Amino acid sequence: MPHPPTQTALADLAGLWRIRVFEETVTRLRVEERIAGSVHLCIGQEAVPVGACAALDLTRDAVFATYRGHGWALACGADPAALFAELLGRETGTNGGRAGSAYLSDPGHGFYGENSIVGAHAPIAVGAALAARYDGSGRVALAVFGDGAMNQGAVHEAMNMASAFDLPVVFLVENNRYSELTPIAAMVRDDDLVSRAAAYGMPGSWVNGNDVGAVRRVVAEAVDACRSGRGPVLVEAHTQRLVGHYIGDAQTYRPRDEVEAARATEPIVVLTSALRAAGAGDAELSAVEARARAEIAAAAVTALAAPPADPATVKEHVHG
Numbered sequence: 001m002p003h004p005p006t007q008t009a010l011a012d013l014a015g016l017w018r019i020r021v022f023e024e025t026v027t028r029l030r031v032e033e034r035i036a037g038s039v040h041l042c043i044g045q046e047a048v049p050v051g052a053c054a055a056l057d058l059t060r061d062a063v064f065a066t067y068r069g070h071g072w073a074l075a076c077g078a079d080p081a082a083l084f085a086e087l088l089g090r091e092t093g094t095n096g097g098r099a100g101s102a103y104l105s106d107p108g109h110g111f112y113g114e115n116s117i118v119g120a121h122a123p124i125a126v127g128a129a130l131a132a133r134y135d136g137s138g139r140v141a142l143a144v145f146g147d148g149a150m151n152q153g154a155v156h157e158a159m160n161m162a163s164a165f166d167l168p169v170v171f172l173v174e175n176n177r178y179s180e181l182t183p184i185a186a187m188v189r190d191d192d193l194v195s196r197a198a199a200y201g202m203p204g205s206w207v208n209g210n211d212v213g214a215v216r217r218v219v220a221e222a223v224d225a226c227r228s229g230r231g232p233v234l235v236e237a238h239t240q241r242l243v244g245h246y247i248g249d250a251q252t253y254r255p256r257d258e259v260e261a262a263r264a265t266e267p268i269v270v271l272t273s274a275l276r277a278a279g280a281g282d283a284e285l286s287a288v289e290a291r292a293r294a295e296i297a298a299a300a301v302t303a304l305a306a307p308p309a310d311p312a313t314v315k316e317h318v319h320g
Contacts, residue, residue, distance in 0.1 A: 005280040010288060012212045013275065015050040016268050017292035019071040022080055023243075025300050026070065026087060026101075030247050034304070035087045039101045042071040044242035047267035048174050049075035051215025052142065055223050058110030061140045062128045064121040067102040068174075069114035072144065076111040080296055084303035096317070097309030119145055119152030122171065126158045129167040129231075140226045142219075144172040148179025150193050159232070163200040168226035170219065173236045174209065180245050181253050194236035202232050209237030210267045242266060 023041045030039050042049070045068075053063065053075035065072040073083055078094060086093030086104045093099070094106045105113030112128070115121035125143035132139035149155050150173060162169045173193055177184055185191045197204025203225065207218040215237060222233035240262045244251045251259075263269065272285055 005275045005278040005284075009213070009271065009275055009278070010280070010284075012050055012054075013268070013271050013285070013288050014292055015075060016046045016212065016271060017289050018080070018296060019046040019049065019074050020268060021293050021296040022070060022074060022083070022299075025084070025296055027243075027247060029084075029088070029300070035101065036089070037100050037102070038067075039087075039247045040066075040068040040245065041243050041247065042068050042241070044262065044266050045174055045176060045209065045239045046071055047212040047215055047270075048144070048172070048209045048237045048239055050267075051212040052144070052172060052219040053077075054216045055220035056110065056140065056142065060137050061110055061142065061223075062112050062125070063110055063142045063144070064112050064125040064128070065114050065144050066118070066121070066146060066149070067114050067116045068146070069104065069111075070101070073104060073106055073109075073111045076106065077109040078106040078111060080299035081302040082106070084300050085306050088303055088306075089309055090303060090306035091309045092303065092306040093309070096313070098314070098317070119149035119155040119158075121145070122149070122152075122155045122158035123161075125169055126162050126167060129162065129169045129226075130165065132168055138227060140168045140170060140223050140231070142170045142172060142223075144174060146179065147173055147175040147177070147184040147191075147193060148182075148187065149173075150196065151179070151187060159200045159202070159234070162232040163202050166229060167232055168229075169232040170222045170226060171232060171234045172219070173234070175236055175238050176241045177238075178241075178245065178253075181249070183253075194234055197234040200232075200234075202234055203230075204234040204236070207235060207237050209239030210265055210270050212267060212271055240266070 023043045029035045049072045082094045087101050089097040102116045122143045125141040128141040179187050194204040194206050205218050207214050
């Protein structure tokens, strides 16, 4: 007999759908040119932020993400209406309409921002972890980046310093198989990225990044290690984006059937199948999706009704 689905698994599914629908809506708004600039989506990678953030204590822990960060902000608890407003350049945005898609932050929810310089946030996360040694917060810093960032000098330096000083940092690699438009296997001799942990003297773990429960368990173990003074830790999560590197990417570099094949193992499909096997009915599962779609649609309407940010205030909140 199947076991009743847990509330945790249903909440995870809701989190996946919230990010998926948010990103679908962002796509529409960008195509309509209501959102300006380059936009990078995490469609297909939702299980990594949902699982990882569930393993954190976001009243004290700190998340530092890449420019593919909308899903991370949502998983941290950011208000979707404020996120839409930020992307739309509205004064009600998380950063007053100043940051846009690639630089937004929401420190009130433990999300200390995106960084458009590949890998540049890794040393910033190390700084937050170093501060935790002196401020008594017990903070763990999570630096999340793509597979391509593993070849950046700043990431190497960050990992080396974190290891040398036993700092509480979880370095989480979202390995979606492509370093922008180039397969990671073409960029390195050994594409088993987690094996690099040994060179820094830190533990490393691999996880199926499309399984939200597995991500939560592995990241929770890494966070516990860091919290107890056994950090840093490297985690490699294998996943795959179902969209281009950026909106407008023609994806001519991908094999013809690759995306279609990935749809069979993407996070929502994986968790929905597991919930059905555990006894969840179609009505219950459809209701989860419907609630997410209604919430995100309402958030977009709210953001679109907000006034644009005043250009006269552009120099406010700028610190040299």
